[in-house]
Amino acid sequence: MKHWQQLLQASLSHPEELAARFKIDPAPLVAVAAAYPMRINPYYLNLIRRPGDPLWCQAVPDVRELTDRICQPDPLNEEQLSPVPNLVHKYPDRALFLVNDQCAMYCRFCTRKRKVGTKRMIITSDTIKAGLDYLGRTPEIRDVLLSGGDPLLLEDEKLQWLLESLRRIPSIEIIRIGSRVPCTLPMRITTRLAALLKRYHPLYINTHFNHPDEITPAAALACQRLAAAGIPLGCQTVLLRGINDDPLIMKTLFHQLLRIRVRPYYLFQGDMTKGTDHFRTPIEKGLAIMRSLIGHTSGLAVPTFAVDAPGGGGKIPLTPNYVRQMGDELVFNNYCGMTCTYGNVK
Ligand SMILES: *Cc1c(COP(=O)(O)O)cnc(C)c1O
Ligand code: SF4
Secondary structure, three states: OOOOHHHHOOOOOOOHHHHHHHHHOOOOHHHHHOOOOOOOHHHHHHHHOOOHHHHHHHHOOOOOHOOOOEEEOOOOOOOOOOEEEEEOOOOEEEEEEEEOOOEEEOOOOOOOOOOOOOOOOOOOOOHHHHHHHHHHHHOOOOOOOOOOOOOOOOHHHHHHHHHHHOOOOOOOOOEEEEEEHHOOHHHOOOOHHHHHHHHHEEEEEOOOOOOOHOOHHHHHHHHHHHHHHHEEEEEEEEEOOOOOHHHHHHHHHHHHHHOOEEEEEEEEEEEEEOOOHHHOHHHHHHHHHHHHHHEOOOOOHOOOOEEOOOOOOOEEEOOOEEEEEEEEEEEOOOOOOOEEEOOOOO
8 A cells, every 4th residue: 555545544534533632522523523524634633733723623523514504515506517427517618527535634614515525425437437428528628627525536547547538538628636635645646646647738736725834845845746747736725714814824825835836826715515604704804815915915926816606606706996987087096005097998
């Protein structure tokens, strides 16, 4: 068994296993972990310093997951937007293809917590073949985003078969992989994996870091290997109450991502996913964070802040308002409040 597989196997999946290390009462968390799976691998566990810290809150079950009366199991209406199971086709030219039910850690705020890591997510060779078949007969899809679960937890051989099958479909121009492994289990990014991925360009990876404490030497090495294989790396961060809903934390995170060659791509407003209401922040919070970044730091460190519209409307970008109309003139406020006008043309 490979090192990363051994780590995965040594994951904690019962709250009782946390008690010895952190001196907490695990009893109230048992029901939570029964409803939504827990998996904390030894690598991520070692990054947690104390109960309640930003990494703990992402990984450890919370009783509030069971008392959420506001949010919905499938707020993005993904199941209805799937022409075949596990393939979401809602935009004209791209599709989301769920190819694995497992992750290296089960994030408590996961959008797909209704099924990821549970028996309710059924991914087999047959569902993958049905997805490939749909992509083959739907040539308007030119960009396929592999997700799950985490595609990079598939074994090398399986991943190679999948990428080869995708590359046999001529209408697919771009392959994207969404993976949290560079953050939650960076040892999975072996030199062998990077060499394998490199054969299927143009291939992009969007990873997912939420806090500066996740940026470790091991994560940096993983991203270095992927970048050296010519893979452009982006990050899809989720705005999380009490974890990263702070301008300084976000700026630090985005600067540190750039240093490990990851470009902030999206900052997501929390989806209205059942069991995650306690993580949600007011929209104004995200807008204030964007205002604190735009102009104050390089554009490379500024992602697009977006809300994924409930019901399946897709991602809507949210930007602070810098402009108003006065007669024929547009009046702007720049990042530090200075007013400028621009004579518009008809
Ligand atoms: C996010 C998403 C995509 C990709 O969106 P981009 O804005 O191109 O990154 C594609 N399909 C679905 C269903 C998605 O949720
Ligand atoms: S890695 Fe992504 S898919 Fe997996 S549990 Fe976390 S948020 Fe969900």
